[in-house]
Amino acid sequence: MAREVTILTETDLRRLVSLDLPTVNVVERAFAALASGKVVMPPILSMAIPEANGEVDVKTAWIPGFQGFAIKVSPGFFDNPKIGLPSLNGLMILFSAKTGLVEALLLDNGYLTDVRTAAAGAVAARHLAPLTVKIAGVIGTGVQARLQLQAAHLVRPFDRVLVWGRDREKAEACARDLAGALPVVASYEPDPARLVAASQLVVTTTPAEHPVLKAEWLHRGLHVTAMGSDQAGKNEIEPAALAAADLYVCDRVSQCELLGELRCAIAAGLWSRGTPPELGEIVTGLKQGRTSDDQVTICDLTGTGAQDTAIATFAVETARKAGVGTMIST
Amino acid sequence: MAREVTILTETDLRRLVSLDLPTVNVVERAFAALASGKVVMPPILSMAIPEANGEVDVKTAWIPGFQGFAIKVSPGFFDNPKIGLPSLNGLMILFSAKTGLVEALLLDNGYLTDVRTAAAGAVAARHLAPLTVKIAGVIGTGVQARLQLQAAHLVRPFDRVLVWGRDREKAEACARDLAGALPVVASYEPDPARLVAASQLVVTTTPAEHPVLKAEWLHRGLHVTAMGSDQAGKNEIEPAALAAADLYVCDRVSQCELLGELRCAIAAGLWSRGTPPELGEIVTGLKQGRTSDDQVTICDLTGTGAQDTAIATFAVETARKAGVGTMIST
Numbered sequence: 001m002a003r004e005v006t007i008l009t010e011t012d013l014r015r016l017v018s019l020d021l022p023t024v025n026v027v028e029r030a031f032a033a034l035a036s037g038k039v040v041m042p043p044i045l046s047m048a049i050p051e052a053n054g055e056v057d058v059k060t061a062w063i064p065g066f067q068g069f070a071i072k073v074s075p076g077f078f079d080n081p082k083i084g085l086p087s088l089n090g091l092m093i094l095f096s097a098k099t100g101l102v103e104a105l106l107l108d109n110g111y112l113t114d115v116r117t118a119a120a121g122a123v124a125a126r127h128l129a130p131l132t133v134k135i136a137g138v139i140g141t142g143v144q145a146r147l148q149l150q151a152a153h154l155v156r157p158f159d160r161v162l163v164w165g166r167d168r169e170k171a172e173a174c175a176r177d178l179a180g181a182l183p184v185v186a187s188y189e190p191d192p193a194r195l196v197a198a199s200q201l202v203v204t205t206t207p208a209e210h211p212v213l214k215a216e217w218l219h220r221g222l223h224v225t226a227m228g229s230d231q232a233g234k235n236e237i238e239p240a241a242l243a244a245a246d247l248y249v250c251d252r253v254s255q256c257e258l259l260g261e262l263r264c265a266i267a268a269g270l271w272s273r274g275t276p277p278e279l280g281e282i283v284t285g286l287k288q289g290r291t292s293d294d295q296v297t298i299c300d301l302t303g304t305g306a307q308d309t310a311i312a313t314f315a316v317e318t319a320r321k322a323g324v325g326t327m328i329s330t
Numbered sequence: 331m332a333r334e335v336t337i338l339t340e341t342d343l344r345r346l347v348s349l350d351l352p353t354v355n356v357v358e359r360a361f362a363a364l365a366s367g368k369v370v371m372p373p374i375l376s377m378a379i380p381e382a383n384g385e386v387d388v389k390t391a392w393i394p395g396f397q398g399f400a401i402k403v404s405p406g407f408f409d410n411p412k413i414g415l416p417s418l419n420g421l422m423i424l425f426s427a428k429t430g431l432v433e434a435l436l437l438d439n440g441y442l443t444d445v446r447t448a449a450a451g452a453v454a455a456r457h458l459a460p461l462t463v464k465i466a467g468v469i470g471t472g473v474q475a476r477l478q479l480q481a482a483h484l485v486r487p488f489d490r491v492l493v494w495g496r497d498r499e500k501a502e503a504c505a506r507d508l509a510g511a512l513p514v515v516a517s518y519e520p521d522p523a524r525l526v527a528a529s530q531l532v533v534t535t536t537p538a539e540h541p542v543l544k545a546e547w548l549h550r551g552l553h554v555t556a557m558g559s560d561q562a563g564k565n566e567i568e569p570a571a572l573a574a575a576d577l578y579v580c581d582r583v584s585q586c587e588l589l590g591e592l593r594c595a596i597a598a599g600l601w602s603r604g605t606p607p608e609l610g611e612i613v614t615g616l617k618q619g620r621t622s623d624d625q626v627t628i629c630d631l632t633g634t635g636a637q638d639t640a641i642a643t644f645a646v647e648t649a650r651k652a653g654v655g656t657m658i659s660t
Contacts, residue, residue, distance in 0.1 A: 005437060007337065007658055009658065009659070009660045010660055011660075038381065040377055040378065040379050040380075041377075042375055042376065042377045043375075044375075045372055045373075045374075045375035045388055045390070046372065047370055047372045047390060047392065048370065049370050049392045050370075051368070051392075051394060052392070052427060052428060052430075054430050056390070056399075056401070056425075056430065058375055058388050058390070058401065060375070060377060060386065060388070062377065062379045062381075062382070064381060069386075071386070071388065071403050073401050073423060073425075075425055075430030075431075076430065077428070077429050077430035080429050080430070083429075085429055085431065089430065089431055089432070090430075090432075091423065091432055093403060093421065093423075095386075095403075095405055097382060098382060098407070099407050099410050099413075099415055100382075100384050100386065100405030100406065100407035100410070100419065100420075101405075101415065101419055102419070102420075102421055102437065105435055107335060107432065107658065107660045109660065326658065328337055328339065328437065328656060329339070330339045330340055330341075330437045330439065
């Protein structure tokens with residue numbers, strides 16, 4: 001029986017999906033579904049390829065109520081820049097949630113991952129940051145440093161941005177880009193302690209293996225989203241900070257225990273509060289989020305297959321409405 | 331930077347890749363590479379979706395010396411036949427082994443899996459079956475019952491085929507198909523014990539959860555390939571048979587322990603011979619295979635990502651030489 005598969009390129013997808021409130025709401029729905037307990041989300045398949053200085057991750061999740069489920073493949077080959085290619089790329093495949101048939105191939109080269117990752121930061125900020133954020137700080141200077149603050153600005157329209165990174169030039173470039181993209185004043189802050197002290201919202205976006213945010217820097221009315229750690233071996237937040245915060249929230253506990261900030265806190269014997277709440281449980285009201293503007297909150301984002309399923313389903317629905325994409329008969 | 335991705339449909343792939351000796355040799359190379367110890371093959375990602383009566387498996391392997399590595403997604407949605415769709419389908423994605431960039435999408439609906447699975451049976455028969463096979467038996471009546479005997483015939487040109495299955499009509503249809511496809515006389519055999527007694531080569535191709543081949547049926551000069559078990563819960567060969575055979579061989583020990591016949595033998599306390607040899611170790615001569623025509627051998631095939639990488643790489647190389655496929659700029 002002839003069927004059609006939709007092919008969407010990165011160019012198509014950049015036209016179809018933006019980092020805006022509808023996208024944040026789609027990703028929020030994925031977190032809400034995670035809290036329902038009916039999502040099927042297996043552990044990440046992760047393959048390290050030492051001979052090619054590469055790694056490949058595969059994520060997936062089946063979410064009730066979504067028409068499709070995505071399988072996302074994210075290769076990272078770290079010698080690519082030497083030959084003028086990006087390290088990170090990949091694609092998503094959308095399958096029918098009812099029949100398992102291939103619906104669409106999303107050749108996004110990692111674009112949808114960038115967007116859904118930043119959108120999760122906005123969901124965290126919406127539910128955990130103080131209601132008023134005047135100054136937002138970012139620790140890190142890469143793509144996510146830019147996108148995380150753009151996403152957070154959708155839900156907490158701060159007017160001042162501070163950027164810290166080990167490389168001053170990169171941090172200044174990041175601040176310039178943010179000042180161009182958002183109605184904010186943005187500048188490099190050479191002291192990360194001062195950055196945290198001045199901010200009501202801080203996002204850490206580094207691949208650090210040793211903490212870049214110290215427990216002693218926490219202060220009343222601060223929310224921190226740590227989104228850099230996605231592998232055992234990475235650690236952005238000093239383990240004592242998790243215990244010191246009024247509220248520590250995981251995107252997915254089973255992943256944060258293995259790949260997130262929680263891993264180090266447990267290993268250091270500094271976590272004794274039992275199972276932390278998940279972001280979806282706070283989105284749906286199953287568990288309590290921030291209860292006052294002066295609390296200290298931390299959200300640990302490792303990246304979930306549920307976000308991939310949500311954004312891929314949304315992208316394909318949008319493509320079909322817009323008549324975008326190449327159809328292949330199979 | 332604009333790049334091109336090759337899209338190959340099932341129709342393309344059926345023209346490009348056949349179940350023939352070149353294909354068997356490609357799969358044999360994958361097993362040889364597995365024995366080299368340099369292959370990276372992570373555990374299978376397996377997602378059961380009870381609400382949709384479905385499951386999805388993802389397999390992959392990176393093999394030194396191969397230009398690409400495949401990621402294969404195999405959905406099985408078992409309510410599909412009620413609406414006129416096949417239960418099994420899926421696709422493979424071929425990535426560059428050097429850069430991780432997407433090279434090709436193989437929309438094979440499971441065709442390449444069928445072929446590489448049967449080709450592994452031929453590799454097992456080539457290295458483990460007695461040199462002369464006059465009668466081959468098959469237990470099971472599905473697609474693999476047909477393909478396994480076609481593959482085995484490439485390396486052991488038997489002239490008589492016996493088929494047993496629980497459903498006599500299906501077994502007779504399978505025998506008719508095999509008699510049409512191969513220069514053999516093929517017939518339904520109502521007694522599986524008699525089928526095994528008469529055969530020098532038996533392939534089991536069932537999803538059985540209780541053994542369909544009993545230990546007491548083993549006889550001098552028999553080779554059995556068990557290819558049906560690919561999940562914990564399946565069991566085709568009575569556990570005592572593994573211990574009774576002169577040689578028991580895994581496609582991959584780490585998979586057979588979890589998903590293959592070995593799992594039940596270990597659980598029953600009937601396996602005490604340590605780590606079994608792998609098919610690749612016998613292909614490369616690292617371990618000893620059959621040493622005389624009257625030995626009893628059993629090969630346990632659970633299906634490896636290495637086979638997927640091998641056949642996907644071969645299919646794309648063949649497509650490029652033949653100028654087949656649709657190119658998408660991305």
